[in-house]
Amino acid sequence: MSADLGQLQDRLEHHFKALSEERGQRKLPxxxxEHGLTVEELxxxxxxxxxxxGIGGYTxxxxxxxWxxxxxxxxxxxxxDEYWYTFGRRMPGWDHxxxxxxxxxxxRFQRDYGGLRPVGPWASNFSIIAWPITHxxxxxxxxxxxxxxxxxxxYNLVARLNLPVAELGRYVARMSYGGSSRYQNFLQQExxxxxxxxxxxAHRAEVGVTIIPATLERIVSDLERARSARQWLHDTRKAVETAIIRGAARNVSVHGGLQNSREPEHKPSIRPSLVLRQIRTDExxxxxxIPSFAEVADLAPELGEFLRTTRCQVAGSPGWRPPGWLLNGSQRRTLELWPAAGKPVLSFQKPNAVMEHLLAGEGTIxxxxxxxxxxxxxxxxxxxxxRLxxxxxxxxxxxxxxxxxxxLAKPTSIICxxxxxxxxxxxxxxxxxLIAEFKKADLSIAETIRVWPAGLAARAWDGEGATEWLENESPVFAIEHDHPLDHYILSLDAGPSVRIPAKPPGEPTFVKLQPLAPGNHVLGISVARDTNDTAKRPVEGVISLTVRRPNPWVSGTIGHTGLIVSCEPPFPTLDEFWEGLTQLSVLxxxxxxxxVTIELLDGTGNRxxxxxxxxxxxxxxxxxxxxAFTAFARVEKQPWHYLGAGAGRIVVDGEELGVVHIALSRDVAPLRWVWQDTNRTTHLRLVDDHDAETPLQVTFTSFERPVQAIPLSLEDVVTGIEPPSPGGLFVATYGDKHEALVVSSRKISGGLSGLLIEPEFGEMLVEPKxxxxxxxxISIWSAARLTGAxxxxxxxxxVLRLEERLYDVMLGPDWARAESKLKNGKVSFDIAVKGLLDCFDKRHRAxxxxxxxxxxxxxxxxxxARAREFAILAQRYKVAPGAITRPAIDLGEAIAGRMPFSDDDLLSIIKNVWDQPALAAGERLIQLLGHRPDRYSSPDPAERAL
Structure with missing residues (x-):
C-alpha cells in the first residue's frame, strides 16, 4: 500500500507541475x-x-x-457545519x-504550483480550512x-464575458444579493x-476553459443533480448563447465588414444632492x-485602489473621511459652510487626475x-x-x-x-x-388640470385616465384647474363638442354623461385660457371609458385566488426569525x-x-x-437542530391558493454552539473551526450571577455538556472574537416566580472598573443568540437589572429607583420623569x-449635531464649564451597544465622566425619553418658560 501511495504522490507531482507550467503562461492559478483522480482512485x-x-513512525x-x-x-x-468533525470521522486516527x-x-502548494491563496475576512477567521475550501x-x-x-x-453577463476574470468575479459579487454568509465569503475570491x-x-459555448474538463464536468454534474440549479444553469447558458449569436448577427454590416460591437460607455452617477433637515420650527x-463610488471603483483597478487607500474631505464639512468611506454606500454630512457652486464638493488627500476629471463634471452642486x-x-x-x-x-x-x-415668503433660519x-x-x-412674481424669481409653475370620477364610484380608475363603468350607470367627472382659464371644450367619441365656462381656480366643475352602450368610449377635454386663445392649439386630454354589462355572481367564487406574502426584513436570517424580529404579512x-411552518436545513439543503x-x-x-409567533415561542419544544442548522425557510401554505417559501440564511462563525440530542438528555456542544493560534477560552455565566463568569474545560464543551438548569450564558472567546449563547430551560421549582430569575450582584464597588x-x-448578554423556553x-x-446596577454605581441609588419607576409604569410618566430630574442639584435643574x-x-x-447641541447646553447652564462633553455621549453609545470600544478606551471614557455625573445623567435622560411616545411637560411655569 505504501508503494501505491508513493505512486499517487509522484503522479500528482507531475500532474500539478504540468498544470502550473501551462497556467503560468496565462497567469492563472x-x-x-483539479487532481484528476477518479472516484476509485480517491x-x-x-x-x-x-x-x-495506524502504523507507528509515519511521517x-x-x-x-x-493530504x-x-x-x-x-x-x-x-x-x-463542521469541517474538522467530518474530517476526523472520515480519517480515524487524525490528531487535532x-x-x-x-x-x-x-x-507549499501555492509556492511550488501557483495555487490560489485565500483572501478576505473568511480567510482571516478560518485560517486553515479556508485553504481546502477555496481549492x-x-x-x-x-x-x-x-x-x-x-x-x-x-442578460447582463454576455457583455462582460471578455473582462479579466477578477473583474468578472467582482461584477458577479457586487450584483449578487441575498444568499448565505458562506456564499458571500466565497464571492470575496473574485x-x-x-x-x-x-x-x-463556456462549457457549451466553446470559450477558453480555465479549469480542467474533468473537474468542470464534476461540478456541472453535481449542479445538475439539484433540480432548480440545473434549470437555472440551463436557462443562463441559453440566454448567453442566444445573446452572443444575435450580437454577432447584429454586428455584421451590409458591406461584409464588422461594426464596432462595443457597448455605450456607462457613466457612474456621482452627483451630490442637497437636503435640508428641520431640527425645530423654522430652523x-x-x-x-454623496452617492456610493462603488461604480467608479469598478471603472479601473487604479481608481478602486485610490478610493480604498485615500482620505477625502467634503466641502463645507470639517474633518477628513477615512479611506474607503465613499465605497460604503451613500454618505451624508452636515454642512457648516455652503459649498462653492461649480467646484467639486469632494477633495482628496492625494492628487488623481482621473478622479479630478470625473468630479469636475459630476461632483458639483x-x-x-x-x-x-x-x-x-x-x-x-x-x-x-x-426649480419647478x-x-x-x-x-x-x-x-x-x-x-x-x-x-408669500417668510424668513426662516438655516444653520449654515x-x-x-x-x-x-x-x-x-x-x-x-403670483405667476408673474414666481417667474421673475426664476421659478417655473406646474400648471395642472385634474380630472377624476365623482359621484358614484367608477368600477375601475387607474388615476391616469382609464375608467370602467356598467352600462346602466351615468358617469360623472370633476374637472379642476389651479390657474386662470376661460372655458372647457368637451367631446364624446366623434360627436359634437360642447363648450362649458370654467369656474374660478380651485373650484371643480362637474360633468355628467348619460348611460353609455357597452364598449369603449373616449371623452375629450380641451381648455382655453381666454376667449382669444381659441386660435391657438388648446391643451387637450382624453378620458377612456370602458362600459360593460354586469357580471353575474356565481355562488362559491372569490375575488382573489392567490397569496401575496411580504416579509420584513426582506432577507431575514434564521436568528432574526427565532428572536421574533421577523414580521410577516399575508394577503x-x-x-x-x-x-405557517418553519423548516430547518443543513448547508446542502436537506431538511x-x-x-x-x-x-x-x-x-x-x-x-x-x-x-401567533409569541404563542409559538412560548411552547417548550425540542431544540430540533436549530443551532446546528445552516439555513431555514418559512413556508406559507394556502393549499390551492399556493405555497410561498421565504429563505432564512445564517452566518457561519469559526466558533458555533450546537445541540446534540441523546436518549434522555440534551447536550450543548461547541464546534471549533477557528484555527487561530490565539488560545480558546470558554466560560459560563448563570442567570443568578450575570457578571461572574466561570471557566469551562475546552475538552468538555467540545465533547458536549448538559447545561445546568435553568441555564445561563455560554461564551467561547479567542482574541477579540467571541460566540455567545443564552440557554434557557424551564425552572422546575418556584412556580410562576421562578420563570424570571432575579440576579444577585453581591457587594457594590463604586469605582470605574x-x-x-x-x-x-450588558454588551455580551445583549448580543448573544438565544435558545430555549x-x-x-x-x-x-x-440586561435591565445590569443597567439599573450600572447607574446605581455611577449616579447613586436615588437615580436607580427613579429609573425603575419610569420603566415599570407604576406612576405616571410626568411624575416618573420629575423623579429623575430631582436627582440633579438645583444648579443643573434647568x-x-x-x-x-x-x-x-x-x-x-x-x-x-447631537454632540454640538449637548456641548452648547452644558456650557450655557454651567454644568461642566471647560469640560469635554463627548465622553458622556460615547459612554451612552457604548452602553446601548451602538459603538464598540476597547477596554482601555472605555475605561478612559468612564474616568472622564466619573467626576461629571450631571453629564452622564443628561445623556441617560436622552436615552430613556428620546424614543418614548410620551413628551414631558413640567408643571413648573418657570421651567416651561425656559
Missing part, C-alpha cells in the same frame, strides 16, 4: 480539486492513508499532496494537533446559490468566482448626500445663486433641480447673497454660513400676479386559512426538522403574526429639564 488513496496512520509530509487532495475533498463536501500541517502544505472551487452548498445568481444576471463563471458558461440644518427645496411630510426638504413649483406644496429657497422678492433662506407655501390657486381571500408555527386566517397582518465590568456584561424574557430581565423636554429631538439628530 491551479486548484487542488477511495484507494483514502484507505491507504487510514492504514498508514505525514511524505504524502503531503495526498491536500483529501482535505480539499472534505472542503468540496463542506456544508457550513496536526491541523497546522494542512495550512503549511497548502502554502475545492465550488463546494456543494454554494452551487445552487451561484446558479441562481448567474440566472438573475444572465478571481476564483470569475474563473468558475467563465468555465460554467433648518443642511446636509449633502447646482450653480446658484439660489437653490429651491420642496418640504416633504417627513420634515426634510429635498432640492428641486428643475407646484400648487399646494411648501418650499424653502436658499440664496447666497440677496433673496428674490416674494410676497454664507447663505440665507426663506420659506413659502404655494396656494392651491394662482393669480396672474388573500378573506376568511381563508393558511398554515433537519419542521415545526408548525400557527394556522391563521387571512388577511394576516403584523399584529396577528406577532401574537465596576462600571467597565457591567458595560461588558423564555430565553428572550430572561435575557431582557438580566439643564436637565431642557434635555428631558427636547429628548426626541436629540435622540433623532445626527451624531455631530
Amino acid at each position: 491551479v486548484y487542488a480539486l 477511495e484507494l488513496m483514502t484507505n491507504g492513508l487510514k492504514r498508514r496512520l 505525514l509530509s511524505t504524502h503531503w499532496l495526498l 491536500i487532495v483529501f482535505a480539499t475533498e472534505q472542503g468540496y463536501d463542506y456544508d457550513g 494537533g496536526w491541523r497546522p500541517y494542512i495550512r503549511s502544505w497548502f502554502r 475545492s472551487l465550488l463546494p456543494k452548498d454554494l452551487q445552487s446559490q451561484l446558479a441562481r445568481s448567474l440566472y438573475n444576471l444572465r 478571481a476564483l468566482v470569475g474563473s468558475i463563471v467563465l468555465a460554467l458558461l 433648518w440644518s443642511p446636509t449633502i448626500e 447646482r450653480s446658484g445663486p439660489t437653490w429651491l427645496f420642496r418640504i416633504g411630510p417627513d420634515g426634510q426638504a429635498m432640492e428641486v433641480l428643475s 413649483i407646484r400648487p399646494g406644496k411648501s418650499y424653502v429657497l436658499v440664496a447666497r447673497g440677496d433673496l428674490p422678492s416674494l410676497s 454660513r454664507d447663505v440665507i433662506a426663506v420659506r413659502f407655501h404655494v396656494p392651491a390657486t394662482l393669480s396672474d400676479e 388573500g381571500p378573506a376568511g381563508r386559512q393558511v398554515t 433537519l426538522g419542521r415545526e408548525q408555527v400557527a394556522q391563521l386566517t387571512l388577511p394576516l397582518g403584523p399584529d396577528s403574526w406577532r401574537n 465596576e462600571v467597565l465590568a457591567l458595560i461588558k456584561a 423564555l430565553a428572550a424574557e430572561r435575557r431582557q430581565n438580566i 439643564f436637565a429639564f431642557i434635555l428631558a423636554r427636547d429628548a426626541h429631538k436629540h435622540a433623532h439628530a445626527t451624531a455631530d
